[in-house]
Amino acid sequence: MAGEAGGEPRAWLAVEETAATFISRSLSSRPPIILPPPLHRAPLRPGNVVEIAGPSNSGKSHLLLMAAVQCILPKEWEGIYIGGLGKSVMYLDLDCRFDVLRLAQILRKRIAEGSAHLRNGDLEKDGTKDEFQSSFENALFSDCMQRFLYARCHNSSEITAALKTVQSQSRSEVLGLGIYFVMIDSIGAFYWIDRASQPAGENKGKSLQSVTETVIHEIRKFLQLQPALVLVTKAPIYAEGTTTANDFNRGSSKYMMEDSTVLKYSRLDEERTLSCREYMPSIWQSFVTHRINLQVEEAVVPSVHENEVLSTYTSEWMQPSLKTKEKFSIVGEVHKIHYQS
Numbered sequence: 196m197a198g199e200a201g202g203e204p205r206a207w208l209a210v211e212e213t214a215a216t217f218i219s220r221s222l223s224s225r226p227p228i229i230l231p232p233p234l235h236r237a238p239l240r241p242g243n244v245v246e247i248a249g250p251s252n253s254g255k256s257h258l259l260l261m262a263a264v265q266c267i268l269p270k271e272w273e274g275i276y277i278g279g280l281g282k283s284v285m286y287l288d289l290d291c292r293f294d295v296l297r298l299a300q301i302l303r304k305r306i307a308e309g310s311a312h313l314r315n316g317d318l319e320k321d322g323t324k325d326e327f328q329s330s331f332e333n334a335l336f337s338d339c340m341q342r343f344l345y346a347r348c349h350n351s352s353e354i355t356a357a358l359k360t361v362q363s364q365s366r367s368e369v370l371g372l373g374i375y376f377v378m379i380d381s382i383g384a385f386y387w388i389d390r391a392s393q394p395a396g397e398n399k400g401k402s403l404q405s406v407t408e409t410v411i412h413e414i415r416k417f418l419q420l421q422p423a424l425v426l427v428t429k430a431p432i433y434a435e436g437t438t439t440a441n442d443f444n445r446g447s448s449k450y451m452m453e454d455s456t457v458l459k460y461s462r463l464d465e466e467r468t469l470s471c472r473e474y475m476p477s478i479w480q481s482f483v484t485h486r487i488n489l490q491v492e493e494a495v496v497p498s499v500h501e502n503e504v505l506s507t508y509t510s511e512w513m514q515p516s517l518k519t520k521e522k523f524s525i526v527g528e529v530h531k532i533h534y535q536s
Contacts, residue, residue: 228280228424231261233510233521237485241375241422244414244482246382248429249489254508254525255428256292258489259378262426264302266376267342268309272335277309282375283342285361287354289384291347302339306332344374351385351406358413362420373421377414381428386474404476411482427483432474486514492522 227238239245247255263286268279286293310331346357361377389406414425473480492507507524511517 229265231258231265233487233523234258234262236517236519236521237487237512237515239424239485241424242418243484244425244427245485245487246427246429246483247487247489248431250431250491253489253491254523255430255489256290256380257297257525259286259380259426259428260298260301263298263343263376263378264305264339267339268302268305269335269338272309272338273331275309275331277306277335279305279339280375281342283344283373284376284378285344285346285374286378286380287357288345288347288380289354290381291349293345293347293380295345298343299336299340303332303336306335306339310335351389351410354379354385355409355413358410358417362413362417374417375423377417377423377425379425379427381430382479383429383432383474386432404478407476407479411478414482429475432472483514485512487512 227240229235230239234245247258249255263284264279266280266282266284268277269281270279271277310328346353346360348354348357361374386403389403417423418425488511490509490511492509507522510521510523511519
């Protein structure tokens with residue numbers, strides 16, 4: 196925050212002012228970040244750690260991609276308003292399920308929406324307009340993708356190494372803008388691996404605690420260098436510490452699956468009969484500043500394509516507790532939000 200104010204920390208704090216003025220100045224230096232629904236409901240600022248929890252195929256990774264696109268898009272491009280943040284994203288893929296084609300699809304959709312008015316210009320219909328728009332969109336797409344940094348992690352040690360890389364990237368300030376979003380998908384991916392790798396006779400909880408402490412330590416070191424928003428997904432663990440078959444079969448998200456509706460809902464019913472328990476160590480629970488839970492609804496809605504049925508989802512902010520639910524559906528790369536009390 197001191198760096199954003201353009202001075203040293205002590206100088207930034209040495210200003211004589213009332214508490215109200217100090218709070219106002221602090222909030223103005225870190226204004227709320229505008230994110231896609233349903234993340235828009237809680238005011239999020241750099242330094243916050245947001246946990247997006249939910250079962251398999253509840254839209255967690257999709258929300259990360261939507262937020263990433265919002266971040267890497269510029270506010271303006273060649274005099275045309277785009278509406279993005281124009282900053283870099285570091286995406287840590289722990290599930291090894293990241294789909295770059297899906298990211299490109301969402302990004303190109305947003306770019307097409309921003310350049311839609313170019314189709315209504317006064318240029319003659321000789322192909323010049325189409326060529327200009329194509330060049331405009333391709334150049335913007337390339338510029339945005341340069342601000343998307345990706346790392347795939349296969350164990351907890353690689354998470355620590357990747358976070359150290361984030362700190363290095365922050366010092367060099369990617370494209371002069373720095374990393375603004377750090378995304379981890381998903382934080383519990385190596386839970387069972389870490390438990391199984393612990394030697395017999397030793398405290399497994401202590402081992403998990405130390406691994407989590409290391410991860411949190413590296414995140415905090417980065418946030419000290421540069422305030423950023425941390426977005427983390429987390430899949431639940433059910434009943435006696437076991438996961439359902441659906442948690443191990445996460446090859447594609449629900450909005451990308453074509454059939455097997457009966458199988459999906461039988462698994463959904465099975466999951467809802469089990470109680471979800473918290474499995475992350477207490478140090479992680481206290482580190483998280485915001486929590487939102489996503490669930491898959493049994494109700495389905497017809498999509499814009501014939502003979503295709505899509506599920507609806509609900510989101511509920513648990514921290515802070517907003518005591519309201521949002522219902523939304525995902526059609527392709529588009530969010531359709533319906534509010535539900």
